Amino acid sequence: MFAPGETVRVKDAWPEATGPVHIRTPHYVRGVTGEIVRHLGDFPNPEDLAFARPAETRPLYHVRFRKGAVWPEAKPDDELLIEIFEHWLERP
Amino acid sequence: MTILEADSDQLLAAVRALLERKGIVTSPEVHAQIASTDAASPGQGARMVAKAWVDPDYRGLLLEDGTRAAEALGIRMRGLPPLGVLENGLEVHHLVVCTLCSCYPRAVLGYPPFWYKSAAYRARAIRDPRELLASEWKTVIPDTVKLRVVDSTADYRWMVLPRRPDGTEGWDEEQLAAIVRVGDMIGVTVPEAQPAAVGTGSETRS
Amino acid sequence: MCEPVDTEPHSLTDFDREVDALRQLLSARDLMSVDELRRGIEAIPEADYHRLGYYQRWIRSIADNLLRRGVITEAELRAALEAG
Known part of the structure; x- marks a missing residue:
């Protein structure tokens, strides 16, 4: 589990390159470092639900990113707030 | 050509006929579902916003647990995704988008507007939101206000609690609810202290 | 995708x-x-995706999923399409 305020990095993983998948982690944020805002609850893993497979429950977090960390031309203090499942997050 | 490439109207008719025959989904059930879906409208979200503007306890509940706040006003939330509410103010302005599909707080706002589902909105909201809001909605977010784009990617649905406009002192909930438009609750517009212009930007019955 | 956004209301x-x-x-x-x-x-x-409208994509996905789950079979769907 991650705590609010903790620094996390979204995994730089691209499973869609190797086969049919359904992923709720936007591509533009892969490999980007952000900050845990809060734990939103635990939800069945959509990557399994999408294929009607039994789905384990996974923690879901609200993660905040500096816009400038994703797009250099952005106003640097603007932010992105995204729901990301725990298995997509790692400690940098 | 695969069977899925059939004409869409014919595909719907065929699927409905099969589900009807198997007793899985009947025609009256479809019509009842359409009626209940049509009943949800941005007016529900507007009532929640107006109440939050006049009732600090309700505002607290709304920001803490949008689902319970909706239920407190008689809006049916059972079996629907949890509702989260994010407050706009002088320091932060939230803008909601779903870049992966078209997740939208339908329980409290009704059908998503056409623009919300468009590729253009989804791409520009995440990449260049300030320019998007200024060019398409004439909404200028001051440089002193942090713009926080909320990409609705998973199990929550997100709604914005807009800032109460100046010039509405002493207004009652009904007057306040009347000026809250659907765009205000997504963050593309901000409420103004005047009667709402015609057209809410939401989908209407054909 | 950087095209103008159609902000007009559309009837369903x-x-x-x-x-x-x-x-x-x-x-x-x-x-x-x-x-x-x-x-x-x-x-x-991709070509079909861009050609189809929003809810046209939905009914195609719904039919696809009902077939995958075995709620309906391809033979049943073919017959129903021909009967329609």
């Missing part, structure tokens, strides 16, 4: 509302999750 057609209702009813019966709907939409070949 009967087709749109029926597909939308059907999606909700199938989810309520645990016959298709919203994630399966999304998977089916993402699986539409």
